[in-house]
Amino acid sequence: MKRLLLSMALAASVLVLVLVARTLSFTSRQVAPAAMEPLTVDADAAAARLAGALRLKTVAASEGVPAEDAAFAGLHAYLAEHFPRAHAALKREPVGPHSLLYTWPGTDASLSPMLLVGHLDVVPVAPGTEDAWAHPPFAGVVADGFVWGRGALDDKSSVLAQLEAVEALLALGEKPRRTVMFAFGGDEEVGGLKGAVAIAALLKERGVRLESVLDEGGVIMSGTVPGVSAPVALVGTSEKGFTSVELKVKGEGGHSSMPPPRSAVGVLARAVARVEDSPMPARLEGGSRELFLRVGPEMPFGMRLLFANLWLTEPLVVRQLTQKPTTNAAVRTTTAVTMFQGGVRDNVLPTSARAVVNFRILPGDSVDGVLQHVRSVVDDSRVELGTLAFQSEPSPVSRTDTQAFGHLERTLRQVFPEVVVSSYLNVAATDSRHYVGLSDNVFRFFPVHLRAEDLARVHGKDERIAVTAHAQAVRFYAQYLRNAAR
The missing domain is CATH 3.40.630.10 (Zn peptidases)
Known part of the structure; x- marks a missing residue:
């Protein structure tokens, strides 16, 4: 047991030394150019x-x-x-x-x-x-x-x-x-x-x-x-890409007094909830990763230690970034339900329902990848999937x-x-x-x-x-x- 504890203490000491050394070498990357040439602007x-x-x-x-x-x-x-x-x-x-x-x-x-x-x-x-x-x-x-x-x-x-x-x-x-x-x-x-x-x-x-x-x-x-x-x-x-996935469900219609177990709107609502509950994976790479590599050296020591050692701290950083909409958008393909349509009267079962979910696609993901993700998450043959015409890859x-x-x-x-x-x-x-x-x-x-x-x-x-x-x-x-x- 003593040997185990000594080994753990030694490993912890080495880890601390590595973290500190990397932090001390995590220095500013800002350039110091010559002064700009003068230009008079009215x-x-x-x-x-x-x-x-x-x-x-x-x-x-x-x-x-x-x-x-x-x-x-x-x-x-x-x-x-x-x-x-x-x-x-x-x-x-x-x-x-x-x-x-x-x-x-x-x-x-x-x-x-x-x-x-x-x-x-x-x-x-x-x-x-x-x-x-x-x-x-x-x-x-x-x-x-x-x-x-x-x-x-x-x-x-x-x-x-x-x-x-x-x-x-x-x-x-x-x-x-x-x-x-x-x-x-x-x-x-x-x-x-x-x-x-x-x-x-x-x-x-x-x-x-x-x-x-x-x-x-x-x-x-x-x-x-x-x-x-x-x-x-x-x-x-x-720059992020853009696509909107359309979800459609057909229903039998009829009077609301004799409803099926789930109407077209109900089927669609469940599908949309599954999409919202299953966002695409978050990751720190590209311009978002380099942001912290460039601004990290300008931070106080504690935060410098965090960003100088992303090899270890990246999961913690990503988890924190996903907590706010503004920073979550920088680390994942975002999911936004923007349209939901179905039904014409309160006592008539809808014959169709439609929703549109907008995705802003992280570099490394793709339009096809988004559609495959939605299809896998919805997993319901009653829901037809497609993408709207306007789209662009990241x-x-x-x-x-x-x-x-x-x-x-x-x-x-x-x-x-x-x-x-x-x-x-x-x-x-x-x-x-x-x-x-x-x-x-x-x-x-x-x-x-x-x-x-x-x-x-x-x-x-x-x-x-x-x-x-x-x-x-x-x-x-x-x-x-x-x-x-x-």
């Missing part, structure tokens, strides 16, 4: 140009409601008018009904081009809610240090900031060595099928292989990572040990020196997913510092961006082009 003038773009109601077509072609045409003309140097130096190609592809030729044809992505369309404002806004959603008002309006964050600010950066660099006589392309979709909010999909197909047809892609996605956030006091720049290195995970990510990381630390740069998993859909076949380096990041309460403004009321934040976005894109294309 913040008020840039804000005014953004405000003008917000006044054009470029809502994409959806569910039988056509887009306002005149608004998109007006925005195209507006961009040409307010960015004359860019439109003189760059080739502009209309693609599909409302999208634009710009090409800024580089001086070295041996270098693969890079692509910056944005979108011109915006989501609609719910009828009857306009009066609840501090300023009308399509008035493009600059007030109290902010530019207000639909698209101020998603995503006209990104488009305008990119063009502002190009205009500023051209004014300084700068030219890129690497060809730079800008893809501005006109229907990102409804799937990008006529915008980004068409642009990607055009580039593929031309044999273009992209060095990198940068689209909207993560932002700079403060207070979102426990134990990290510095703001964190969250760069999406992967994206590959872009590496962070590449030159392409290095350019992005260096730029962030130059323009926002106080931030901790980290990769993460983008849980929402962007146009970037349509370009993954053209590049191994696809990143999702919009250079703006937001507070947690600002996130509700995206697709919500009182969407706005600070005048100073928009100016910083211009500086970011200019420095990024200097680092990655020159």
Whole structure:
């Protein structure tokens, strides 16, 4: 027994030494680049140009409601008018009904081009809610240090900031060595099928292989990572997929006074309950895993020990992450019952019932895998299963040990020196997913510092961006082009 206890004590001591040693070697991975090159930005003038773009109601077509072609045409003309140097130096190609592809030729044809992505369309404002806004959603008002309006964050600010950066660099006589392309979709909010999909197909047809892609996605956030006091720049290195599984049950109908043991609605309800009670497995990998490897060294010792030793602590970390919806989404394919339909009257047995369950698919899982999981969990021949037409596979995970990510990381630390740069998993859909076949380096990041309460403004009321934040976005894109294309 003594020998056993001594062996256990020795093993425990060795384990402690290993844990501590790994923690002490778990040091910061943040780069310390040279200072950024100066760039003068007239913040008020840039804000005014953004405000003008917000006044054009470029809502994409959806569910039988056509887009306002005149608004998109007006925005195209507006961009040409307010960015004359860019439109003189760059080739502009209309693609599909409302999208634009710009090409800024580089001086070295041996270098693969890079692509910056944005979108011109915006989501609609719910009828009857306009009066609840501090300023009308399509008035493009600059007030109290902010530019207000639909698209101020998603995503006209990104488009305008990119063009502002190009205009500023051209004014300084700068030219890129690497060809730079800008893809501005006109229907990102409804799937990008006529915008980004068409642009990607055009580039593929031309044999273009992209060095990198940068689209909207993560932002700079403060207070979102426990134990990290510095703001964190969250760069999406992967994106979840999307599918909706439809469950249907047929019934005999009849009067409710003589019901069967279980009606169509009852069969469906049991099936849906089984799906909700059996979520897909959680795991920590890809961008979600690397998030903790990059921010972990910035944490106090106790939390550093936890993330420096994921080989041992990973089950505990994953279990904790699954306790909240926001973090659960980062470690598993999520299950959301979004529709349930059945019956027409309270005394009539339904002849059919239907439910729709939406899944946001973790990289490593697949659309087919989700359907197989649902079929296995439901395990009822009375329930017909299928998927809705709109779906997408999760994206590959872009590496962070590449030159392409290095350019992005260096730029962030130059323009926002106080931030901790980290990769993460983008849980929402962007146009970037349509370009993954053209590049191994696809990143999702919009250079703006937001507070947690600002996130509700995206697709919500009182969407706005600070005048100073928009100016910083211009500086970011200019420095990024200097680092990655020159």
